[in-house]
Amino acid sequence: MKLFQSKYEFSYPWDQVTAANWQKYPNELSVHVISVDTLNRSIIDNHILRTERLIGCKQAIPNWLSFIVGGASLSYVREVSEIDLNNKSLVMKSMNLTMNHLLLVKETVIYKPDFQLPNHKTTFNQSAEITAFASIGRICDKLEDWSIERFGQNASKGKLAFDGVLNNLAKNWEENGVFK
Template identity: 55%
Template structure:
């Protein structure tokens, strides 16, 4: 198993980042994400935790040597489950690949929380991915895991840049002190989440 991790500070409030997260795709930098479908969404009336399950459809170049060895296709699917905790002011996203997970299993955790040194105007982004390849040949498994870490590194930098561009576009609509629950409830009513599908 190999682990990829990174931390980044976004110069936006947690409210702005949490709300912009639902409009993250499509963006011009993360072109490998071609569709996002909401499978389930509910707000716990006691805790005010918003839980969402989404299916992400991705298409990216897979090395020919890998396709030759294990088969498969360029289109893959990822299940993402997120929780927005208004009391703790955290957004946690957990995702796992559904495609070829008997050969390569990727479990990713992402957390957004206010920057303790500047909670009003900055948000800390933490990402960790546990990458495990399965097979009889350890050398081949290591090579697949190394390729996956490199791919994560490349996609992570593009993802940050893409999210920055999304944040720039939506920050005018999310103001300081505005309730994240109110924003999200309103957008659910408008059907915004259900229309969040890349083309």
Template identity: 45%
Template sequence: MKVFAADCTFNYSWEEVSTANWRKYCPWNSKSTHVKAVDTLSRRVDPATGILRTERLITCKQAVPRWVTSLFGSDEYSYVYEVSYIDPVQKKVTMCSTNLTWSNVLNVRETVVYRPSRLCPATKTDFQQEAYFTALCSGWQKIKNKVEEASVERFRENAKRGREGFEMVLEMSRRVFGEQRERESQKIESS
């Protein structure tokens, strides 16, 4: 098993981040053009805790290393199953995802957490990301290590692009929806 971990702080409030999170695969995010569809499978609020639980299927079209397709074959699309929990009381978003495509060859489990920054909770949001990679080629340790190492490296590159793209979405959301909120506030004040 190999592990990838990253963290950063976004210069946006938790409210902005948790709202923009639903838009991170939108058309204006040029860093996520590989995401072709995001389908919501279920969504419900736990009446006792207020936690919103959402299940989604994410469809991606990605180039796969040649050596992987020569060994295991390839399909044009890959699929990821994601479950997210938004806790408005604790101000915490937790997203857990796992690959469905090639899960018999490589198991990837990712957890992402957004919460208000410990240093500036009103204006910044801490981001933590962990992913665990387990190749399922028993008896072939050299191949197993190669698959896991290549997967972590590719994930690292994609995670960097993902954060850059999310920054773009956050900025656009602040401009578009921030301006809209400001106009609505001005209407209320002038009434």
């Protein structure tokens, strides 16, 4: 198992970040995300919005991996998010559904208001556990190393893309008097 961790700070208040989360895809930098479908949405204890989504991704994979998995380039991820209005937190947990018997990726993302500037900034904490399952250890190591590298590349693009989405939405919200 390999672990990926990332921290970031968005220069927007938590309420704007959580509202923008639902409009994150599609965007020009995260072209690997081709579909986002809401499967279920419910309210828990009158203050937690729980949403389950199915995210479709398409991206090229290395030839050596294509040989192992049969050339599949379309994959699906299940994401469960909970927005807690009382505690001002958004926790998103996701895991791959496609080929998870070969490679399991469990990701957790937490958005919270910045401790020092809660009305102006939002903290982003991301972690992912990546585990490959194969009878040959060297194949597992290679698959996990490739997956960590790809995950990091997509995470960097994702943060930049989300900053762009937030910037565009903030302009629109400012023009329309929303979030003032």
